[in-house]
Amino acid sequence: MREQPGGTGGSERDRVLAAIRGALARSQPSTAEDAAVAARLAHPVRNIVPARGRQEGDALVAQFIAEAQRVNAVVHLVGSPEAVPTIVAEFLRDSHKPPRLKLAPDRFITAIPWAREPKLSFSIGAANADDPVAVTSAYAGIGETGTLMLLSGPGNPINLSFLPEVHVVVLPTAWIVSTYEDAWDCLRAGGDPQVVPRVIDWISGPSRTADIEQTLLLGAHGPKQLLIVLIDVESRPPQS
Amino acid sequence: MRATAHLFPTNAEHALRDGKLQASLARFQQGFPVKRQAAIERLPEFDALRDAAAAMKDHVLAHLDLYLERFEERLTAAGGQVHWCTDAESARQTIVRICREAGARTIAKGKSMIGEELGLNERLEKEGFRPIETDLGEYIVQLREESPSHIIAPAIHLSKEQVAESFRKAHTEFAADRRLEDPRVMLDEARSVLRRAFLSADVGITGANILIAETGTMVLVTNEGNGDLTQNLPPVHIAIASIEKVVPTLEDATTLLRLLARSATGQDMSVYTTFITGPRRADELDGPRATHLILLDNGRTGMLGSEFREMLRCIRCGACINHCPVYGAVGGHAYGWVYSGPMGSVLIPNLIGVAQAGHLPNASTLCGRCEEVCPMRIPLPRMLRSLRERQFDQHLAPRPLRYGLAGWAMLATRPALYRLATRIAVGLARVLGRSKGRIRWLPLASGWTRARDLPAPAGRTFHDLWRAREKCSSGVTSGTRR
Numbered sequence: 001m002r003e004q005p006g007g008t009g010g011s012e013r014d015r016v017l018a019a020i021r022g023a024l025a026r027s028q029p030s031t032a033e034d035a036a037v038a039a040r041l042a043h044p045v046r047n048i049v050p051a052r053g054r055q056e057g058d059a060l061v062a063q064f065i066a067e068a069q070r071v072n073a074v075v076h077l078v079g080s081p082e083a084v085p086t087i088v089a090e091f092l093r094d095s096h097k098p099p100r101l102k103l104a105p106d107r108f109i110t111a112i113p114w115a116r117e118p119k120l121s122f123s124i125g126a127a128n129a130d131d132p133v134a135v136t137s138a139y140a141g142i143g144e145t146g147t148l149m150l151l152s153g154p155g156n157p158i159n160l161s162f163l164p165e166v167h168v169v170v171l172p173t174a175w176i177v178s179t180y181e182d183a184w185d186c187l188r189a190g191g192d193p194q195v196v197p198r199v200i201d202w203i204s205g206p207s208r209t210a211d212i213e214q215t216l217l218l219g220a221h222g223p224k225q226l227l228i229v230l231i232d233v234e235s236r237p238p239q240s
Numbered sequence: 241m242r243a244t245a246h247l248f249p250t251n252a253e254h255a256l257r258d259g260k261l262q263a264s265l266a267r268f269q270q271g272f273p274v275k276r277q278a279a280i281e282r283l284p285e286f287d288a289l290r291d292a293a294a295a296m297k298d299h300v301l302a303h304l305d306l307y308l309e310r311f312e313e314r315l316t317a318a319g320g321q322v323h324w325c326t327d328a329e330s331a332r333q334t335i336v337r338i339c340r341e342a343g344a345r346t347i348a349k350g351k352s353m354i355g356e357e358l359g360l361n362e363r364l365e366k367e368g369f370r371p372i373e374t375d376l377g378e379y380i381v382q383l384r385e386e387s388p389s390h391i392i393a394p395a396i397h398l399s400k401e402q403v404a405e406s407f408r409k410a411h412t413e414f415a416a417d418r419r420l421e422d423p424r425v426m427l428d429e430a431r432s433v434l435r436r437a438f439l440s441a442d443v444g445i446t447g448a449n450i451l452i453a454e455t456g457t458m459v460l461v462t463n464e465g466n467g468d469l470t471q472n473l474p475p476v477h478i479a480i481a482s483i484e485k486v487v488p489t490l491e492d493a494t495t496l497l498r499l500l501a502r503s504a505t506g507q508d509m510s511v512y513t514t515f516i517t518g519p520r521r522a523d524e525l526d527g528p529r530a531t532h533l534i535l536l537d538n539g540r541t542g543m544l545g546s547e548f549r550e551m552l553r554c555i556r557c558g559a560c561i562n563h564c565p566v567y568g569a570v571g572g573h574a575y576g577w578v579y580s581g582p583m584g585s586v587l588i589p590n591l592i593g594v595a596q597a598g599h600l601p602n603a604s605t606l607c608g609r610c611e612e613v614c615p616m617r618i619p620l621p622r623m624l625r626s627l628r629e630r631q632f633d634q635h636l637a638p639r640p641l642r643y644g645l646a647g648w649a650m651l652a653t654r655p656a657l658y659r660l661a662t663r664i665a666v667g668l669a670r671v672l673g674r675s676k677g678r679i680r681w682l683p684l685a686s687g688w689t690r691a692r693d694l695p696a697p698a699g700r701t702f703h704d705l706w707r708a709r710e711k712c713s714s715g716v717t718s719g720t721r722r
Binding site for chain 1: 515
């Protein structure tokens, strides 16, 4: 968006850019500079990836679980989608939360046989202010820090991750990658590399604050609890 | 916010006598540094990441125009609007205009230091809007009509009793005799009050920790989840960022994110790292209808062309503040503007002028811890020294300092006079400190001796000691000398 001319001539955009070029002691970038920047943007390279972001297989799943627990997520590993409703119902019973689920309109989530668990009620859609529990999937899990990566889209309204007090994430172990850079590679491979979803969320544990006397408290404005249910089956890769 | 940086000596004096503040600062100094150290011990590549991050940011700053143009192009393609603003007033006017056009009444705000730099709340209130800070610390500070005292922990200077008192005053819808001793209870109360703010807000305003040129993405880092509710619930989202926040790619942002939380709070990663690229898309069920980014210069291009360019690498983690002995003694308010600690002492004079903030570069022991812990390897002590020189060159230094330095220069360039003067001074000091080996009062130096003693010198000048040592050792064979 070009601004209307400001005080001393030219648009604000032009003035800021001119001030930058003045500070860099050149009126225009050289062809070589243009090319260097274009190349860096066209072919993103990884900087340093820590060794702990290079686990694979069972060790990777174990690392994801340990790191997610470290940031106060509750993690369960089950053998099939059929086992998920019972785990969720028991978790809600134990933490005295209403067994009323708002499911993300994502086929992977809605295909789970929720109705088999009579204690649970559920509806599908975006989050309302009074929804106590949301269930979503994630695009990937990241082993390095036990982080979940969620993408906005028709199957994942973003408010589900933030409005309810409990956020349940169901994730096949096959979707766990070692490091953030792996997730970026998957994302770029899945579509136009320059076009990313409106929102990409990295979520590491339930919300928290330490703003009162540095006392760490879980459950600030976002969820008070984060339950991750991992399904240990070979499944589709993250770029779905 | 109105700057009181020129009052640093008075501010600091008050801070040192404020018992409540001193208790809060004592608690604070035991927190972040320990957690940061533990996080770094779990990441052997931390120093290598610092080098990579600093080099990446230097490359960006040398090509800042190109990366900003690319960022603008991508965000615009995703349906966002970029508003370039040369200064604070232009940014305030732009934000007010957007809020008006949105028919806004209530405005939810995520914590933004640029918002503080703009004095945005004050302006929004003046224009008839109702801005509500949603970060818990920032909310507490807003209720008390104070300013944040730390860039990542705005209410670090307050005790829970002070917070309870503010909640009692502001939250009149709750029973007046309710118990409010427990931070958990206070948090739940704030959560319920602010939940209504999120749901009723017409506009959400946040900062942006990083801008990504490759994709036109704004990155928002929070622990509370307030930033996400602020950007995703109201129909209009405005993000505010200064021009130096841009990086080339998702990978480059990732490198900064590996450093940011570890350096700030000692977390490996903050709870929520949110990458936002434009408004709600056609097939989505939630999200804002419009996304605006205020791209603010406000003094940054001036720094870009100066010896302070490296300061523009700063990712606002607060590590330098958390490790600064001066901040630890006086807290953030003494610095008299939005920023504080070593980064504030460099930024504030650059942004509001040495004439206004000349005291701040002097509010440092130059102990070097800030540079040691800075994830972006910003040479803060060197910059503080440069600012002192600039202040001296512009004849802005206080008169006693100028005369003192002139006198010192006169002595130091005349060896005979220097030796005589130091011998007299040392003799006098020995008399003053005779009884306890400490000097409790010194003429012309009461500013020092009022708060602490000066150790009495050894009794002889360095020159005398050196000559004596040369004499003793001249008879010893060179092989045994060290």
